[in-house]
Amino acid sequence: MSGQSLLVPGEITPIRSVPGNIRRPEYVGKPAPAPYTGPEIQDAETVERMRIAGRIAAQAMEEAAKHIAPGVTTDELDRVAHDFMVDHGAYPSTLGYRGFPKSLCSSLNEVICHGIPDSTVLRDGDIVNLDVTAYINGVHGDNNATYLCGDVDEESRLLVERTRESLSRAIKAVRPGRQINVIGRVIESYAKRFGYGVVRDFTGHGINSSFHSGLIVPHYDSPHATTVMQPGMTFTIEPMLTLGTHEHDMWDDGWTVVTKDGRRTAQFEHTLVVTETGAEILTLP
Numbered sequence: 001m002s003g004q005s006l007l008v009p010g011e012i013t014p015i016r017s018v019p020g021n022i023r024r025p026e027y028v029g030k031p032a033p034a035p036y037t038g039p040e041i042q043d044a045e046t047v048e049r050m051r052i053a054g055r056i057a058a059q060a061m062e063e064a065a066k067h068i069a070p071g072v073t074t075d076e077l078d079r080v081a082h083d084f085m086v087d088h089g090a091y092p093s094t095l096g097y098r099g100f101p102k103s104l105c106s107s108l109n110e111v112i113c114h115g116i117p118d119s120t121v122l123r124d125g126d127i128v129n130l131d132v133t134a135y136i137n138g139v140h141g142d143n144n145a146t147y148l149c150g151d152v153d154e155e156s157r158l159l160v161e162r163t164r165e166s167l168s169r170a171i172k173a174v175r176p177g178r179q180i181n182v183i184g185r186v187i188e189s190y191a192k193r194f195g196y197g198v199v200r201d202f203t204g205h206g207i208n209s210s211f212h213s214g215l216i217v218p219h220y221d222s223p224h225a226t227t228v229m230q231p232g233m234t235f236t237i238e239p240m241l242t243l244g245t246h247e248h249d250m251w252d253d254g255w256t257v258v259t260k261d262g263r264r265t266a267q268f269e270h271t272l273v274v275t276e277t278g279a280e281i282l283t284l285p
Contacts, residue, residue: 007120009256033097036214040213046208049139050207051141054283055141057085057271064084065130074128075117082103091134093211094131102116106131109126110259110264114131126150141271142207142283143269145267159266163266163267164268166187167270174229176231180215181221199265203218204219215233217235245263
């Protein structure tokens with residue numbers, strides 16, 4: 001088990017600029033996004049635009065991940081992803097979303113999700129979850145992954161490996177005609193084999209022209225997730241597994257979510273479209 005001390009907030013640098021010719025999502029500069037009133041099933045042209053957004057998001061995440069090393073700040077990872085997205089004509093979806101001040105989420109060790117990049121310096125043995133979403137041509141593509149920084153202990157390494165596997169198994173369970181709760185059932189049953197907690201209060205979501213459409217994709221077996229998957233539906237699956245409790249606390253910044261027991265957590269995510277026979281991953285580099 002890692003002996004790392006728990007994280008504390010760092011200093012946040014000024015908001016990065018985005019060229020004026022890059023289209024912004026409608027929520028930028030507003031306290032909250034407008035409610036989504038469109039369909040969950042997208043036409044082929046929208047899905048193609050989402051492939052482009054998803055590819056840019058995946059490539060930006062990969063580029064930032066190349067810089068993960070002891071001594072690097074999470075703010076530097078944010079800079080790399082930000083520059084990649086704007087260089088490719090995309091707006092970083094998190095920047096200005098409900099006031100979020102950065103272009104990706106960087107969630108280390110006990111941070112479940114929504115960590116704000118700042119002056120925090122990566123340490124040897126950290127696990128680093130990057131969550132990157134790109135907006136281009138009027139649609140979003142959202143993905144995340146957890147990376148190892150230096151020499152990571154075996155317990156943490158296995159958590160990361162198994163969280164990645166839980167996402168893979170969940171994607172394979174996607175079929176038109178099935179209820180969405182099959183996704184959480186697959187994830188939770190796999191996680192329980194190892195005694196992991198499955199975060200319940202943060203979920204996958206519908207995504208398209210809206211960052212979060214209102215469709216909820218739980219990662220546990222919820223009896224309420226009875227929406228039937230249909231070809232053309234687009235949503236994320238993003239399991240968050242923990243070494244201990246699934247319960248959480250939130251920092252005073254109103255964003256950073258940490259495990260209540262301070263134990264480590266990992267997450268992986270893809271944006272998908274339901275096909276006639278299963279699912280296509282839209283966030284491939």
